[in-house]
Amino acid sequence: MSTILPLSLVDVAVYRRGKRLLGPVNLTLKSDGLTMIIGPNGSGKTTLLRVMHGVERLSKGSAQWSIPEAEARNHQSYVFQTPIMLRRSVADNLRYPLQLQGMARGDIEDRVAQWSARVNLKDRMSLSATRLSGGEKQRLALARALIRRPDVLFLDEPCANLDGASTRDIESILQGALTEGTRIIMTTHDLGQAKRLASDAVFMLHGCVHETGAAESLFSAPQTVELQAFFRGDIIT
Numbered sequence: 001m002s003t004i005l006p007l008s009l010v011d012v013a014v015y016r017r018g019k020r021l022l023g024p025v026n027l028t029l030k031s032d033g034l035t036m037i038i039g040p041n042g043s044g045k046t047t048l049l050r051v052m053h054g055v056e057r058l059s060k061g062s063a064q065w066s067i068p069e070a071e072a073r074n075h076q077s078y079v080f081q082t083p084i085m086l087r088r089s090v091a092d093n094l095r096y097p098l099q100l101q102g103m104a105r106g107d108i109e110d111r112v113a114q115w116s117a118r119v120n121l122k123d124r125m126s127l128s129a130t131r132l133s134g135g136e137k138q139r140l141a142l143a144r145a146l147i148r149r150p151d152v153l154f155l156d157e158p159c160a161n162l163d164g165a166s167t168r169d170i171e172s173i174l175q176g177a178l179t180e181g182t183r184i185i186m187t188t189h190d191l192g193q194a195k196r197l198a199s200d201a202v203f204m205l206h207g208c209v210h211e212t213g214a215a216e217s218l219f220s221a222p223q224t225v226e227l228q229a230f231f232r233g234d235i236i237t
């Protein structure tokens, strides 16, 4: 169970060059489960995720964890759509976040062995991470994010460029992390994935939270005509 949640966004807005990218957003994230952020292209999903992670400057409002933000940052990991690899071996990529934390060498090696097995990269450990396939890179990115045991994991479209088998691998790693109590907040364009993984969902439209709720009710009985249209696959303007 997370220690840094809930996260409260109060009247948050982000403007860039006079254009409103987000807001006003009022949203509270409770302490467990997987929140899926869905919505059409350009609706503000990534901006919302970045606001939550504290890497997007707010033009208005506040985003507050249950502990001071600087401290809360140490308990979060963020995985990008296109994984960024260190130009080093797979093993070194896994060691790196633990070295930054100042963990003892023996403990690092134990943790690295554990995670290389969990994400099925054991036989790739000495290979340069840049030579991995797309699916392997994303598994490594996830392992590198989870190896620190963050309270909260943010993921921006982690399966966007992956085939079915790789997507299944990623979802199974996420299910494992959820079972261990990691709080996950992610975006996806894949409604099937949203239904498979989400415990609650946030539907973004034109930079605002248009509808939100428990996944079960939101997917089976969307309340707004816009979300109904989105689920039908209509173009929403």
Ligand SMILES: Nc1ncnc2c1ncn2[C@@H]1O[C@H](COP(=O)(O)OP(=O)(O)OP(=O)(O)O)[C@@H](O)[C@H]1O
Binding pocket: 016, 021, 039, 040, 041, 042, 043, 044, 045, 046, 047, 048
């Ligand atoms: N740094 C920026 N400066 C100006 N405009 C930006 C910036 N970042 C994003 N935008 C614009 O803000 C809007 C919201 O973008 P965002 O990436 O959050 O949407 P999204 O829902 O994640 O989109 P997609 O599904 O296409 O990834 C878009 O119109 C985008 O073009």
